[in-house]
Amino acid sequence: xxxxxxxxxxxxxxxxxxxxxxxxxxxxxxxxxxxxxxxxxxxxxxxxxxxxxxxxxxxxxxxxxxxxxxxxxxxxxxxxxxxxxxxxxxxxxxxxxxxxxxxxxxxxxxxxxxxxxxxxxxxxxxxxxxxxxxxxxxxxxxxxxxxxxxxxxxxxxxxxxxxxxxxxxxxxxxxxxxxxxxxxxxxxxxxxxxxxxxxxxxxxxxxxxxxxxxxxxxxxxxxxxxxxxxxxxxxxxxxxxxxxxxxxxxxxxxxxxxxxxxxxxxxxxxxxxxxxxxxxxxxxxxxxxxxxxxxxxxxxxxxxxxxxxxxxxxxxxxxxxxxxx
Amino acid sequence: xxxxxxxxxxxxxxxxxxxxxxxxxxxxxxxxxxxxxxxxxxxxxxxxxxxxxxxxxxxxxxxxxxxxxxxxxxxxxxxxxxxxxxxxxxxxxxxxxxxxxxxxxxxxxxxxxxxxxxxxxxxxxxxxxxxxxxxxxxxxxxxxxxxxxxxxxxxxxxxxxxxxxxxxxxxxxxxxxxxxxxxxxxxxxxxxxxxxxxxxxxxxxxxxxxxxxxxxxxxxxxxxxxxxxxxxxxxxxxxxxxxxxxxxxxxxxxxxxxxxxxxxxxxxxxxxxxxxxxxxxxxxxxxxxxxxxxxxxxxxxxxxxxxxxxxxxxxxxxxxxxxxxxxxxxxxxxx
Numbered sequence: 001x002x003x004x005x006x007x008x009x010x011x012x013x014x015x016x017x018x019x020x021x022x023x024x025x026x027x028x029x030x031x032x033x034x035x036x037x038x039x040x041x042x043x044x045x046x047x048x049x050x051x052x053x054x055x056x057x058x059x060x061x062x063x064x065x066x067x068x069x070x071x072x073x074x075x076x077x078x079x080x081x082x083x084x085x086x087x088x089x090x091x092x093x094x095x096x097x098x099x100x101x102x103x104x105x106x107x108x109x110x111x112x113x114x115x116x117x118x119x120x121x122x123x124x125x126x127x128x129x130x131x132x133x134x135x136x137x138x139x140x141x142x143x144x145x146x147x148x149x150x151x152x153x154x155x156x157x158x159x160x161x162x163x164x165x166x167x168x169x170x171x172x173x174x175x176x177x178x179x180x181x182x183x184x185x186x187x188x189x190x191x192x193x194x195x196x197x198x199x200x201x202x203x204x205x206x207x208x209x210x211x212x213x214x215x216x217x218x219x220x221x222x223x224x225x226x227x228x229x230x231x232x233x234x235x236x237x238x239x240x241x242x243x244x245x246x247x248x249x250x251x252x253x254x255x256x257x258x259x260x261x262x263x264x265x266x267x268x269x270x271x272x273x274x275x276x277x278x279x280x281x282x283x284x285x286x287x288x289x290x291x292x293x294x295x296x297x298x299x300x301x302x303x304x305x306x307x308x309x310x311x312x313x314x315x316x317x318x319x320x321x322x323x324x325x
Numbered sequence: 326x327x328x329x330x331x332x333x334x335x336x337x338x339x340x341x342x343x344x345x346x347x348x349x350x351x352x353x354x355x356x357x358x359x360x361x362x363x364x365x366x367x368x369x370x371x372x373x374x375x376x377x378x379x380x381x382x383x384x385x386x387x388x389x390x391x392x393x394x395x396x397x398x399x400x401x402x403x404x405x406x407x408x409x410x411x412x413x414x415x416x417x418x419x420x421x422x423x424x425x426x427x428x429x430x431x432x433x434x435x436x437x438x439x440x441x442x443x444x445x446x447x448x449x450x451x452x453x454x455x456x457x458x459x460x461x462x463x464x465x466x467x468x469x470x471x472x473x474x475x476x477x478x479x480x481x482x483x484x485x486x487x488x489x490x491x492x493x494x495x496x497x498x499x500x501x502x503x504x505x506x507x508x509x510x511x512x513x514x515x516x517x518x519x520x521x522x523x524x525x526x527x528x529x530x531x532x533x534x535x536x537x538x539x540x541x542x543x544x545x546x547x548x549x550x551x552x553x554x555x556x557x558x559x560x561x562x563x564x565x566x567x568x569x570x571x572x573x574x575x576x577x578x579x580x581x582x583x584x585x586x587x588x589x590x591x592x593x594x595x596x597x598x599x600x601x602x603x604x605x606x607x608x609x610x611x612x613x614x615x616x617x618x619x620x621x622x623x624x625x626x627x628x629x630x631x632x633x634x635x636x637x638x639x640x641x642x643x644x645x646x647x648x649x650x651x652x653x654x655x656x657x658x659x660x
Contacts, residue, residue: 056563081568088566100557104656105579115565150655166565 004030007067011052014060020276022048024230035207037221045230046210050176089119092167096179098159102151108162109147119170134165157188176208226250229284236309244318246311248289348632359623403630413630422505424611428596430531435538443546465540474533474606491608495522530607534600538592545588549581590646594639
């Protein structure tokens with residue numbers, strides 16, 4: 001059985017102007033030791049889907065799903081108290097902004113030991129030893145000294161390492177990294193990604209990498225899920241996705257990569273992601289799609305089968321002859 | 326930290342001199358002649374008037390009067406009251422414990438109830454508890470003190486007969502007051518019932534004096550908490566699987582305390598200057614009432630000295646607040 005199984009997950013926010021569906025029928029499944037890349041533009045609901053999984057959304061959010069199970073437990077029916085025993089222990093998450101994700105009033109040592117005490121019940125000495133070990137593992141120099149530092153005394157990259165150390169402190173089965181490198185310098189980005197993949201390899205945990213950087217996905221992920229306007233539009237193993245994208249949105253994203261540019265001007269996708277009030281009637285991508293047909297503007301396409309990468313498209317691209325037939 | 330303290334104490338010096346000038350000038354700007362007030366309705370001969378005028382040094386230029394005063398202050402001599410002839414210093418410190426005792430009780434009440442009320446309101450934002458607490462806070466904040474005090478006296482002293490109406494101690498007891506704090510002295514006296522009497526006398530003034538600070542602290546805590554609760558590090562704390570009590574009461578409150586501490590400091594400063602209305606209504610022998618009486622009597626040395634001592638108290642409170650800041654907020658500790 002898969003470690004993580006999400007089927008038809010939707011998240012709606014109550015706003016003063018009605019409800020807004022941030023995630024619309026998200027699905028994925030993930031086995032132990034797998035790396036899933038989730039890509040999409042800002043506002044495509046990629047973070048929200050996983051915050052919903054962690055139970056970290058504000059009370060204005062309504063979460064519905066046909067299946068939401070982790071490690072054999074149904075997260076839909078679980079109490080808040082039981083959920084708190086899972087998150088931070090078996091399922092951990094790191095965030096985009098390392099500088100603001102750590103509490104400025106406490107030392108990083110205090111913050112990492114908190115998780116160790118809560119989930120593993122270690123005594124003070126064991127906590128200290130484990131914290132030092134974790135800091136070494138994530139490549140923080142002079143760990144004993146750094147433990148008593150406050151977040152504002154460390155750089156962004158260091159803070160992200162602290163966040164990672166905190167997330168892996170209880171040896172989680174699943175680590176969700178929500179744009180872990182977006183706020184960092186390019187050189188630091190590479191280091192953090194390397195660290196994440198190395199940790200994933202060593203511990204065998206599953207890793208979800210939420211990003212809008214196709215390059216990051218190509219280097220690290222095993223399979224890739226592409227999100228658009230709250231929907232998953234395609235999911236394929238990484239090599240297949242880059243070789244034969246089936247959804248026009250994926251194809252457009254890939255052709256916008258500088259490495260793939262064929263002309264002097266980088267191709268772009270015209271328009272913006274639809275918001276709360278301008279959702280198209282048919283396919284959500286239809287106003288921006290280069291291959292749009294009349295049917296796309298009226299009928300929303302259902303997800304396809306595995307042979308087309310579950311693409312939500314009436315006219316998937318790059319089909320082999322027998323698939324077309 | 327030591328450097329920070331020294332620097333902070335150095336800034337006391339100009340403030341201190343500023344206060345001596347203001348307190349000296351303030352009472353002299355008021356119309357009215359202290360000698361005439363002293364004479365009262367009997368009146369006074371011109372001869373006697375001139376004699377006193379010279380004796381009190383009013384015939385000297387104002388500048389040299391100020392310097393005489395300043396030299397006295399620097400030697401620890403605040404002068405003697407025109408009315409009681411006793412040293413201002415002694416009068417202040419015989420009355421100050423009463424004010425201090427009442428202020429401490431009031432601020433403790435306000436903090437102990439106000440902080441949790443603010444936290445509960447923020448966590449339940451927009452729900453029943455939030456509305457209940459915040460409308461109570463608004464009522465408490467808007468209520469005229471004297472009216473609130475009279476209301477409490479009517480209900481608890483008049484109708485229920487639970488608490489005494491005024492003063493600090495029942496007349497049935499008599500004992501020495503080495504510390505000036507009635508709670509401590511009555512306890513030390515060992516007389517049966519004395520401590521209970523002291524507590525009973527404190528309850529209503531404490532509630533009355535603590536009401537506005539309580540409301541202000543609750544509202545301030547709520548708004549600071551609301552801001553902090555939307556921070557990323559609160560999400561991180563939740564993502565660690567920490568229980569809500571720890572997330573809200575430790576991770577959030579510690580950050581929310583930073584602006585709240587400022588407000589508490591300002592409140593303490595105001596309370597130390599004496600709660601004139603509360604002290605008057607409950608016949609509480611504190612410095613608020615003393616200062617007002619002295620202003621009416623144009624008792625120059627008392628007003629000058631009293632203002633100066635109160636300012637020093639406020640400066641000490643501010644220094645304490647600054648030190649607390651550093652303890653709570655590590656980001657300003659190093660600079």
